[in-house]
Amino acid sequence: MAKDLLEHIDWSQLECLNEQGLHTATNALKQGYREQDELYLESDTDEQLLLNIRFNQRVKLQSIVIKAIDADKAPKSVKLYSNRPHMGFSDTSSVPCAQELELTPAQLKGDPIPLKLVKFSNVDSLSVFVESNQGGEETTKLCKIALFGSSGEVFNVAEIKKQGEEH
Amino acid sequence: MECTVVCIDNSEFSRSGDYAPSRFQAQADAVNLLAGAKTQAHPEATVGVLTMSGKTPRVLVTPTPDLGKVLNCMTNIDIDGECNVSSSVQIAQLALKHRQNKNQRTRIVIFVCSPVAEEKEKLIKIAKKLKKNNVAVDVVSFGAEDENAEKLEAFHEAVNSNGNSHLVTVPPGPVLSDVLISSPIFQGEGGGAYGFAGGAGGGGGGGGGGAAGGDGFEFGVDPNMDPELALAL
Numbered sequence: 001m002a003k004d005l006l007e008h009i010d011w012s013q014l015e016c017l018n019e020q021g022l023h024t025a026t027n028a029l030k031q032g033y034r035e036q037d038e039l040y041l042e043s044d045t046d047e048q049l050l051l052n053i054r055f056n057q058r059v060k061l062q063s064i065v066i067k068a069i070d071a072d073k074a075p076k077s078v079k080l081y082s083n084r085p086h087m088g089f090s091d092t093s094s095v096p097c098a099q100e101l102e103l104t105p106a107q108l109k110g111d112p113i114p115l116k117l118v119k120f121s122n123v124d125s126l127s128v129f130v131e132s133n134q135g136g137e138e139t140t141k142l143c144k145i146a147l148f149g150s151s152g153e154v155f156n157v158a159e160i161k162k163q164g165e166e167h
Numbered sequence: 168m169e170c171t172v173v174c175i176d177n178s179e180f181s182r183s184g185d186y187a188p189s190r191f192q193a194q195a196d197a198v199n200l201l202a203g204a205k206t207q208a209h210p211e212a213t214v215g216v217l218t219m220s221g222k223t224p225r226v227l228v229t230p231t232p233d234l235g236k237v238l239n240c241m242t243n244i245d246i247d248g249e250c251n252v253s254s255s256v257q258i259a260q261l262a263l264k265h266r267q268n269k270n271q272r273t274r275i276v277i278f279v280c281s282p283v284a285e286e287k288e289k290l291i292k293i294a295k296k297l298k299k300n301n302v303a304v305d306v307v308s309f310g311a312e313d314e315n316a317e318k319l320e321a322f323h324e325a326v327n328s329n330g331n332s333h334l335v336t337v338p339p340g341p342v343l344s345d346v347l348i349s350s351p352i353f354q355g356e357g358g359g360a361y362g363f364a365g366g367a368g369g370g371g372g373g374g375g376g377g378a379a380g381g382d383g384f385e386f387g388v389d390p391n392m393d394p395e396l397a398l399a400l
Contacts, residue, residue: 018299021329044328045295086269088300 002062002112002148005055006031009147013054017089020044020139025051027143034144037069043140049075049130051145052087060149061120063112066103067144072135074108075142077101081127082120092129105134112148120149168209170230170271172259173198173278178220178250180281183310185339190280190310193343195241197307200344201276202237204353213271215262216240217255220248220281224255230266252277253285256293263302274303276352279319280310287318294325303331305352309343312336 009029016025023042026033033039043049061082068074079097081087087095098119107113120126126147133140175198181191202214214237215230227240256275263273275297283290297304304326308319316336323334333351337343347353 015301017301045299048299088264090264 003150005059005061005147005149005151008055008057008059008151010054010056013052013085015052015086016041017050017052018044018046018048023141025145028145029053034146037143040068040141040143041145042073043130047130047133047136047138047140048089049128049140050087050089050092051128051130052085053126053128053147054085055124055126057151058122058124059151060117061115061123061126061147062117062149063114064101064148065110065112065144065146066108066142067110068108068142070141071105071108072133073137073139073141074105074134075103075130075132075140076134077131078103079129079131080115080120081129082123083125084127085125087127087129092131097129103134108134110144123149168211168271169205169274170213170215170263170266170268171205171274171276172215172217172226172230172262173201173276174224174255174259175216175218175244176220176250176278176280177218177244177246178248178281179246180249180310181246183280186280186309186337186343191244191246193309194278194280195244197344197347198278199238199241200348201353202234206232206234211268211271213266213268215259217259217262218244219250219252219255219277221245222248224251224258226258226262229262249284250279250281252279252283253289253293256297260297260300260302272303273301274305276305276307278307278309279315280308282311282314283318285318287321290318290322291325294322298326298328301328302326303328305332306334307337307343307347307352308334309337309339312338 014025019025020042023040025041027039028034028041066075078101079092080099081095082098084095099116101113130140175194177191181189181194183190186193205212205214211232213230213232215226216228216237217224217226228236259275306319306323308315319334323332326332335347335350335352337346
C-alpha cells in the first residue's frame with residue numbers, strides 16, 4: 001500500500017539545479033505549496049531541471065505524480081536516477097538512468113505514474129532530470145511532484161513517549 | 168561552506184604599476200587575504216588557484232583547505248601572455264565538479280586587470296551555463312575597468328542568482344585589498360564579516376562595496392566579534 005513519502009524527504013539536502021529564485025523546488029514538493037497551482041517550480045536559463053532529493057531513510061518508490069497546468073511548458077522527457085547524490089547536468093549523459101518517462105497530458109493532470117519496483121526498492125537519493133518540455137518552450141514549469149511508496153519499519157520514538165505518558 | 172576557485176590574471180598587463188606596487192602584486196595580496204578569510208570562515212572550506220594567462224590556463228592548486236599551499240603557490244607565478252577567460256572558467260568549473268566534498272557550494276572568483284578578449288555574447292553564454300550549474304561568480308575588475316565594464320556587467324547580470332554573485336570594480340588609488348575587504352566578496356555567506364577590524368558595518372549584510380580603506384573600529388576591536396572587550400575599552 002503506497003503512502004506519500006513527504007515526511008521522509010530530507011529538506012536540508014534538497015537541491016534543484018537551474019531553478020528560478022522565486023519559483024523553487026519547495027513550491028512543487030512541500031505540503032500545502034504543492035497543492036497550490038499558483039506556486040510552481042520553473043527553470044531558469046533553459047528548459048532543463050535537475051532535482052536531487054535525499055531521503056532520511058531508505059525507501060521503496062512505487063509511483064510518482066508530476067502535475068503541470070501550463071501545457072506547453074510542462075515537462076515531457078523525465079529521467080529518474082536512483083542513489084546518485086549531487087548529480088550535475090554533465091552526469092546525466094554518462095550515468096545510466098533507472099527509468100525514463102515520456103509524460104503525456106493525461107499523466108500531467110496528476111495521475112500517479114507507476115515506477116519499476118525493482119529499480120527503486122532501496123532508494124536513499126532520487127534525482128529527477130527534466131530534459132525537455134511539451135512545447136519546446138524556453139522554460140519548464142510544474143506545480144507538483146509527489147512520491148509514493150513505502151518505508152521500512154521505523155522505530156517512532158514519539159509514539160513510545162505517548163504510551164509512557166498514558167500510565 | 169564553499170569550494171572556491173580563484174582565477175588570477177597573470178597577463179603582461181598585470182606588470183603595470185598603477186596599483187601599488189604592481190597590478191599583479193596587489194592581486195596576489197588580495198588573493199592571499201581572500202583565501203585566508205574563506206578558510207577561516209569554515210574549517211571545511213576549500214580554495215583552489217588557477218592562472219588565466221600563458222600558453223594555457225593552469226590549475227596551480229586544486230581546491231584545498233590548506234592555506235599554506237595557496238600562499239605558497241602565489242609566490243611561484245610567472246607573468247606571461249594574455250588571459251583566456253572562457254577556457255579558464257571552463258577549467259575552473261571542471262575543478263569544482265571534481266571537488267571531494269559534494270556538499271560544498273561552488274564559487275569562482277575572477278580577477279581581471281586586462282582587456283577581456285571574448286565577445287559579450289560569449290560571456291553571457293558562459294555565465295548562463297555557470298548559473299545553470301549553481302556556480303556563483305565574483306568578479307574583481309581593476310586596471311581595465313572602463314574597457315571591460317559593459318562586458319563584465321553583462322556577465323554579472325547573467326550569472327547572478329538571488330545576489331550570490333558580485334562584481335566589484337576598483338579604480339586606481341586605494342589599496343586593492345582594502346577595497347575588497349569591505350566589499351561583498353569578503354563579506355561572504357550571510358553577510359558575516361570575516362573578523363577583519365576594517366570591515367565596513369561589520370557583520371551586517373553584504374551591501375559593503377566602495378568604502379575605500381578600512382573604517383577601523385575604535386581600538387581595533389570589532390564589537391560584533393567581541394562585544395565585552397569592545398565595551399570594556
